[in-house]
Amino acid sequence: MEDRLDSISGLPFEILRRILSLLPLEEAVRTSTLSTVWKNLWTPFQVDMDFDTNPITNHEDCKRVIQVIGTILRSYYDCPEVWKLCLNFPESKKDLIVLATKGAENEVHFEFSKREKTSGKFKLKLEQTCQGFSDNPTKKASFSILKTLHLRSVSHLAKDLVSALFSNCQLLESLKIEKCVGLESLDIEAGNCLQNLVVLDCPDIVDLTISAPILKSFSYQGVLPQIHLVNTLNLVNVVLNLKDGLGNNEFDCEEILLLLASLKEVEILTISGWLLEWLCSAGVIFRCLRFQFNKLKELRWIDSLINRSKRDSLACFLNIAPILERLFIKIERANNCVPCPYFHQYWHEPHLWMDFATVESNTSQLDHLKVVTFLGFSIKEDQLLLMELLLKKASMLNSMSVTLPTNRIWRVVKVSLHDQQKQASSNHQNQIAVLSLTKDFFFGFTEEIYGGHCPTNANVKFCD
Known part of the structure; x- marks a missing residue:
């Protein structure tokens, strides 16, 4: 590799500049680190x-x-x-x-x-x-x-x-x-x-x-x-990565709702989870608003952690995304946690401290959701309950995967108690099962290997 680099570096400056002209600018700038010859091109x-x-x-x-x-x-x-x-x-x-x-x-x-x-x-x-x-x-x-x-x-x-x-x-x-x-x-x-x-x-x-x-x-x-x-x-794709919180600004619930209303026609939306959590903590019930995200096909939810209030606020937001097809939930632990304040007045009514059964019953069917991806997850109670909610509400779901902080990727399916007993007796490698919190089914985790494909012995299927 070094011999090839030396031979290329020995070319006349005019030819090296021509090579740079064929590269995207960011990649071209990186060539300055290759050798003194390339660095001199950027003097x-x-x-x-x-x-x-x-x-x-x-x-x-x-x-x-x-x-x-x-x-x-x-x-x-x-x-x-x-x-x-x-x-x-x-x-x-x-x-x-x-x-x-x-x-x-x-x-x-x-x-x-x-x-x-x-x-x-x-x-x-x-x-x-x-x-x-x-x-x-x-x-x-x-x-x-x-x-x-x-x-x-x-x-x-x-x-x-x-x-x-x-x-x-x-x-x-x-x-x-x-x-x-x-x-x-x-x-x-x-x-x-x-x-x-x-x-x-x-x-x-x-x-x-x-x-x-x-x-x-x-x-x-x-x-x-x-x-x-x-x-x-004509906006199609919007990213609101509010990783630094409020800064020195004030949180105005009405201003945020006006912003969301102006984004109602987008097809791809990335948003910080704490913003939805704060809106719900202020009493906003998304299905009671006058607008919906009727074109939204892909939602990317990002935050430093997921807990009960963040989980339930995401479930509340999904009620106004009727044709959502792809959902990505990313945990970026390097980001600072943005603690939610206490709201003395409520937009609609307080609802984040409802029990999970009520949250589940208030969540709409996700009839178009086909792909759910969790990034940076560790398997904990609130995350398992969110998985359970999505498995129940997304009747057309054909792919749910979890990427752990170690970058290991697992495919997730819902497995009945009866089928899990069969899987346990066959003793497959690269498969684990986690009992749901309701104890009426298992989450089946199959590690994705062989270039991103599931192993051939992963024959677990979705169960009602």
């Missing part, structure tokens, strides 16, 4: 720019920076490369460094950094208006080639620069914003091209407003802000 082209005052709040100076970026964009086309823009402000003693990593498929990643350690709070408005270069079509055209834009660590010093940059990206299809410390409000108004939006790990965000008429995929990870989706009727 930044440095551009130094001096300003008398802070250019990020000055229209003409901001325009000057973007013209330089436009030149960079027109320079690459054939192969990925890195440019380093050093914006120096002697009077304010604040320097801003922009790393622009460009791919061959009309993709650019901007990473912002500053030498000062303090970070100011700021609002960021991204609007596709083309005002930044209305007087210079040739410069505007250099931005119109962009289809993927990744913004990382945007600060208050760069907010006007980023806004002006985005306004000229008229054909942008994918936008990613991450790790923007100090960002409190993000307002995105896109045109008729943006299809994919990702916002990750902006710890100070309070308000997020999105208007994008053909947006199909929206992924958010971090603290829970107020999320307003305007003119986003």
